[in-house]
Amino acid sequence: MEGISSSIIIDDTTLRDGEQTAGVVFSKKEKIAIATMLDAMGIQELECGIPAMGKDEQASIRALVDLGLNARLITWNRAVREDIEASIACGVKAVDISLSVSDIMIAHKLGKNREWVKDQLKRTLEFCKKKGLYVSVGGEDSSRAEIPFLLELMSIALEFGADRFRYCDTLGILDPFTMFDNIAALRRGVPELDLEVHTHNDLGMATANAIAGIRAGARFVNTTVNGLGERAGNAALEEVVMALKLALGIELGIETRQFHQISKLVGSASRRPVPPWKAVVGERVFSHESGLHTDGVIKDPANYEGFDPEEVGLRRHLVVGKHSGASGLMERYRSMGIHMEREEAKMLLCRVRSTAQRNKQALSDKDLSRLYLDNKADNWAA
Numbered sequence: 278m279e280g281i282s283s284s285i286i287i288d289d290t291t292l293r294d295g296e297q298t299a300g301v302v303f304s305k306k307e308k309i310a311i312a313t314m315l316d317a318m319g320i321q322e323l324e325c326g327i328p329a330m331g332k333d334e335q336a337s338i339r340a341l342v343d344l345g346l347n348a349r350l351i352t353w354n355r356a357v358r359e360d361i362e363a364s365i366a367c368g369v370k371a372v373d374i375s376l377s378v379s380d381i382m383i384a385h386k387l388g389k390n391r392e393w394v395k396d397q398l399k400r401t402l403e404f405c406k407k408k409g410l411y412v413s414v415g416g417e418d419s420s421r422a423e424i425p426f427l428l429e430l431m432s433i434a435l436e437f438g439a440d441r442f443r444y445c446d447t448l449g450i451l452d453p454f455t456m457f458d459n460i461a462a463l464r465r466g467v468p469e470l471d472l473e474v475h476t477h478n479d480l481g482m483a484t485a486n487a488i489a490g491i492r493a494g495a496r497f498v499n500t501t502v503n504g505l506g507e508r509a510g511n512a513a514l515e516e517v518v519m520a521l522k523l524a525l526g527i528e529l530g531i532e533t534r535q536f537h538q539i540s541k542l543v544g545s546a547s548r549r550p551v552p553p554w555k556a557v558v559g560e561r562v563f564s565h566e567s568g569l570h571t572d573g574v575i576k577d578p579a580n581y582e583g584f585d586p587e588e589v590g591l592r593r594h595l596v597v598g599k600h601s602g603a604s605g606l607m608e609r610y611r612s613m614g615i616h617m618e619r620e621e622a623k624m625l626l627c628r629v630r631s632t633a634q635r636n637k638q639a640l641s642d643k644d645l646s647r648l649y650l651d652n653k654a655d656n657w658a659a
């Protein structure tokens with residue numbers, strides 16, 4: 278597809294931005310388990326923590342370095358020398374150096390001006406490059422920054438040896454069309470420097486914005502498992518990978534059958550359980566109750582499923598409830614070892630509906646056995 282990089286890299290930040298979710302803490306053991314699994318799935322890069330936070334975080338990062346994973350480990354740093362030194366001491370070879378780039382944050386958070394940001398970027402890059410580090414320049418709040426200023430920063434980044442620029446929609450305020458236009462403008466302006474997109478989900482558009490950024494030419498994309506992350510979270514790993522595969526036809530070679538497993542691992546380690554309807558990994562996203570859908574799925578799952586549940590480690594559920602039709606009911610009885618003709622199923626449906634309505638839920642095998650026997654008894658009595 279025109280404009281799209283042929284070598285897209287996922288930089289998963291579950292262990293950094295994911296853990297920044299208010300109240301979430303991963304133990305060292307959990308960080309190791311998550312990193313090991315992501316690496317085994319083929320995720321190419323892991324943003325694994327913030328050494329400036331102190332000794333516990335540093336010990337976790339060192340333990341990840343010691344694993345000798347295939348994935349590149351990258352840490353988050355303020356664009357200051359002490360943070361970079363702490364990263365080097367952990368043994369990582371790649372750093373993100375972050376600077377706020379919108380005028381609002383430069384003035385009202387850092388209490389500085391654009392000149393200070395440019396000087397600080399140069400100074401920090403000189404230090405990083407002297408130390409032989411791979412560097413992503415993190416443009417915090419890029420989506421509220423002016424494009425000409427971002428281009429200026431990208432040119433400095435290029436000149437001082439940075440490896441890529443991270444365009445952050447820090448507050449999750451963009452729509453995919455604006456995201457596309459902004460990334461396309463940056464690509465045109467400084468085509469020699471790789472772009473990375475970091476998107477937040479405050480308006481529910483993190484995944485869409487990540488995909489838009491890739492379509493406009495970003496080669497690196499940040500994700501988190503289950504979309505964990507600051508406030509409403511980040512672009513979800515499982516959504517971005519499956520959207521790339523199915524909507525854009527781009528196969529990254531990631532072992533997607535592990536998505537359900539990693540989702541459960543991160544859900545439990547973060548103590549943020551995954552809603553059953555969560556796109557791609559929710560337990561019940563391949564559940565069918567509605568009569569016409571269930572009939573379609575029985576005839577061919579492709580009628581109502583965009584992809585095979587097994588592709589993401591899930592399974593299909595045929596549910597009997599308020600919206601069921603005869604086909605779904607017959608199929609469910611068949612799975613319970615009961616053969617039922619269509620006419621009989623149709624007659625049973627009104628009892629199925631009233632049971633579902635009364636209990637405000639789907640029917641269990643026990644409910645269905647009872648209805649079947651009651652129905653038989655009524656027929657004999659008649």
Ligand SMILES: CC(=O)SCCNC(=O)CCNC(=O)[C@H](O)C(C)(C)COP(=O)(O)OP(=O)(O)OC[C@H]1O[C@@H](n2cnc3c(N)ncnc32)[C@H](O)[C@@H]1OP(=O)(O)O
Pocket residue numbers: 294297327329330353355356357375376377386387388417447507
């Ligand atoms: C958008 C993002 O997600 S960026 C990542 C943010 N992640 C985190 O904050 C989690 C980890 N953070 C921490 O452990 C701590 O906040 C630390 C170690 C980074 C800093 O701790 P402290 O020194 O106690 O500072 P504090 O947390 O109060 O941060 C405020 C200071 O950081 C400065 N600051 C903010 N961003 C940056 C930056 N990119 N580069 C340099 N300084 C920065 C602020 O201007 C402020 O300094 P001031 O008091 O001189 O005005």
Ligand SMILES: O=C(O)CCC(=O)C(=O)O
Pocket residue numbers: 294373374375376414415416417418443445446447448475477
């Ligand atoms: O790299 C950076 O500057 C910050 C990344 C980030 O987490 C954000 O902007 O939301």
